[in-house]
Amino acid sequence: xxxxxxxxxxxxxxxxxxxxxxxxxxxxxxxxxxxxxxxxxxxxxxxxxxxxxxxxxxxxxxxxxxxxxxxxxxxxxxxxxxxxxxxxxxxxxxxxxxxxxxxxxxxxxxxxxxxxxxxxxxxxxxxxxxxxxxxxxxxxxxxxxxxxxxxxxxxxxxxxxxxxxxxxxxxxxxxxxxxxxxxxxxxxxxxxxxxxxxxxxxxxxxxxxxxxxxxxxxxxxxxxxxxxxxxxxxxxxxxxxxxxxxxxxxxxxxxxxxxxxx
Amino acid sequence: xxxxxxxxxxxxxxxxxxxxxxxxxxxxxxxxxxxxxxxxxxxxxxxxxxxxxxxxxxxxxxxxxxxxxxxxxxxxxxxxxxxxxxxxxxxxxxxxxxxxxxxxxxxxxxxxxxxxxxxxxxxxxxxxxxxxxxxxxxxxxxxxxxxxxxxxxxxxxxxxxxxxxxxxxxxxxxxxxxxxxxxxxxxxxxxxxxxxxxxxxxxxxxxxxxxxxxxxxxxxxxxxxxxxxxxxxxxxxxxxxxxxxxxxxxxxxxxxxxxxxxxxxxxxxxxxxxxxxxxxxxxxxxxxxxxxxxxxxxxxxxxxxxxxxxxxxx
Numbered sequence: 001x002x003x004x005x006x007x008x009x010x011x012x013x014x015x016x017x018x019x020x021x022x023x024x025x026x027x028x029x030x031x032x033x034x035x036x037x038x039x040x041x042x043x044x045x046x047x048x049x050x051x052x053x054x055x056x057x058x059x060x061x062x063x064x065x066x067x068x069x070x071x072x073x074x075x076x077x078x079x080x081x082x083x084x085x086x087x088x089x090x091x092x093x094x095x096x097x098x099x100x101x102x103x104x105x106x107x108x109x110x111x112x113x114x115x116x117x118x119x120x121x122x123x124x125x126x127x128x129x130x131x132x133x134x135x136x137x138x139x140x141x142x143x144x145x146x147x148x149x150x151x152x153x154x155x156x157x158x159x160x161x162x163x164x165x166x167x168x169x170x171x172x173x174x175x176x177x178x179x180x181x182x183x184x185x186x187x188x189x190x191x192x193x194x195x196x197x198x199x200x201x202x203x204x205x206x207x208x209x210x211x212x213x214x215x216x217x218x219x220x221x222x223x224x225x226x227x228x229x230x231x232x233x234x235x236x237x238x239x240x241x242x243x244x245x246x247x248x249x250x251x252x253x254x255x256x257x258x259x260x261x262x
Numbered sequence: 263x264x265x266x267x268x269x270x271x272x273x274x275x276x277x278x279x280x281x282x283x284x285x286x287x288x289x290x291x292x293x294x295x296x297x298x299x300x301x302x303x304x305x306x307x308x309x310x311x312x313x314x315x316x317x318x319x320x321x322x323x324x325x326x327x328x329x330x331x332x333x334x335x336x337x338x339x340x341x342x343x344x345x346x347x348x349x350x351x352x353x354x355x356x357x358x359x360x361x362x363x364x365x366x367x368x369x370x371x372x373x374x375x376x377x378x379x380x381x382x383x384x385x386x387x388x389x390x391x392x393x394x395x396x397x398x399x400x401x402x403x404x405x406x407x408x409x410x411x412x413x414x415x416x417x418x419x420x421x422x423x424x425x426x427x428x429x430x431x432x433x434x435x436x437x438x439x440x441x442x443x444x445x446x447x448x449x450x451x452x453x454x455x456x457x458x459x460x461x462x463x464x465x466x467x468x469x470x471x472x473x474x475x476x477x478x479x480x481x482x483x484x485x486x487x488x489x490x491x492x493x494x495x496x497x498x499x500x501x502x503x504x505x506x507x508x509x510x511x512x513x514x515x516x517x518x519x520x521x522x523x524x525x526x527x528x529x530x531x532x533x534x535x536x537x538x539x540x541x542x543x544x545x546x547x548x549x550x551x552x553x554x555x556x557x558x559x560x561x562x563x564x565x566x567x568x569x570x571x572x573x574x575x576x
Contacts, residue, residue: 005370012367020355023396089351093412096315098340099368261319 006100013107032122056222063132064215065188071152078159083169116152135220144218147238151211154242157249164256191224204230210237268293268451274323283309285475298466299455306475307455311424315345328419344413344421350405359393365412383411403434423454459564479571486567495533500553
């Protein structure tokens with residue numbers, strides 16, 4: 001009974017976000033346009049300057065990285081939604097109502113995952129339009145999409161935890177400043193092997209690199225390869241990293257939520 | 263516990279680090295009344311409300327709301343309370359009706375019942391015309407009324423209003439006051455925190471004055487006013503030179519030393535026998551040739567009560 005209500009309440013809160021989309025369609029459209037713009041910008045502006053390993057098509061190489069970067073940027077959406085509710089007192093209203101705290105979180109998570117699914121679909125459509133393809137069959141491609149969404153799911157908890165701990169919509173700027181280097185300090189645009197040793201190691205161990213490497217492999221797109229252990233085990237790491245992030249930040253988020261009553 | 267008490271608090275303690283926010287806070291609120299919790303910023307009003315609304319855990323003491331212990335039976339308490347905080351805690355993007363339906367669904371009303379309740383509340387708070395409009399285009403008073411409506415979906419036994427008119431213009435304030443009065447007519451118990459004395463005076467049947475985390479004075483607004491010396495006689499003289507003369511006259515009639523305010527040329531003193539004091543004052547002032555611009559009997563304002571009680575405690 002309690003579980004049923006938690007799910008029903010979670011869905012009510014998800015519906016609230018879906019209604020936001022309906023009320024502000026332009027926000028969704030601009031969000032998608034931003035992603036499309038990134039693809040076009042990197043695909044056509046920088047494309048000529050970067051040599052793709054194995055001499056493949058640059059956009060074939062680029063798209064898996066763009067997919068993963070978009071999942072990373074989703075962190076900001078989660079952060080903004082949670083801090084805005086806390087700031088406006090909506091979180092307090094939920095907490096003073098007879099609903100489970102888990103319902104609020106499940107609702108948030110479902111809405112964010114649906115949003116990410118939509119964004120990913122738009123990116124894929126855009127990728128197909130500029131010549132990106134998957135080559136290893138639909139099963140492997142679905143596996144790659146699954147890994148991308150798994151990364152988003154793991155970062156969701158990081159976003160919720162940061163929002164509950166920092167509690168400040170203004171700190172979003174700081175978060176954006178930190179998210180960009182995380183996106184670039186990876187194998188998305190350049191090979192970690194061309195970076196100074198320690199930086200390259202950092203980039204290879206970046207959770208984003210693991211997902212990107214695994215997605216390239218599953219899509220059959222060209223990648224950097226590499227001899228290091230992480231570079232050889234991207235699929236394993238693309239599961240292990242998100243699992244680790246969830247294992248750390250899910251309990252931390254629950255604890256931060258409970259600490260609101262301190 | 264006495265069944266006519268909607269809120270019963272004994273010795274609540276809460277500290278943030280070294281600083282006590284509640285320091286032996288006691289409170290009894292009778293069912294069906296508006297109780298004002300009055301105090302300056304930082305007195306502990308919001309902390310008290312957050313503990314009673316199950317948002318914050320107290321370090322010590324006991325609090326019963328609608329008969330249930332806030333720390334041991336928070337779920338029961340949450341089914342019986344409404345909370346209006348200092349911000350209008352509603353979704354800015356959604357319309358007023360969508361907000362109320364969403365909260366209604368979260369209170370586990372059926373789809374149709376949530377819609378009916380939303381329409382009823384929109385009507386009642388004069389928001390029916392703005393039902394579909396996004397809340398971010400509402401005025402401050404409209405938001406606060408929507409916030410109130412959202413707190414009343416389940417017809418709560420106890421409603422907490424934490425500074426409900428802070429930041430509103432006079433028109434918005436009147437709208438909220440009218441809404442609160444209507445609630446009480448329905449039998450809802452209201453605990454109202456405010457730093458505006460006229461607000462407590464207007465709405466509350468009993469007031470507790472809070473300072474440094476504990477109640478330093480309590481009673482009906484009239485009792486509180488009487489406690490600092492009953493009625494006051496104010497005399498405004500035409501010329502500065504007459505101030506001392508007027509003070510001497512009032513001193514003979516009053517229980518205490520008159521207060522003299524040279525800026526407004528006003529002499530003020532507490533008096534016991536209202537009418538006798540007034541007629542005597544008029545007679546003596548005229549006899550001594552003191553030109554009077556204004557003379558009046560009045561109750562002390564809650565500001566005077568407030569300053570007096572918090573001074574003693576501080």
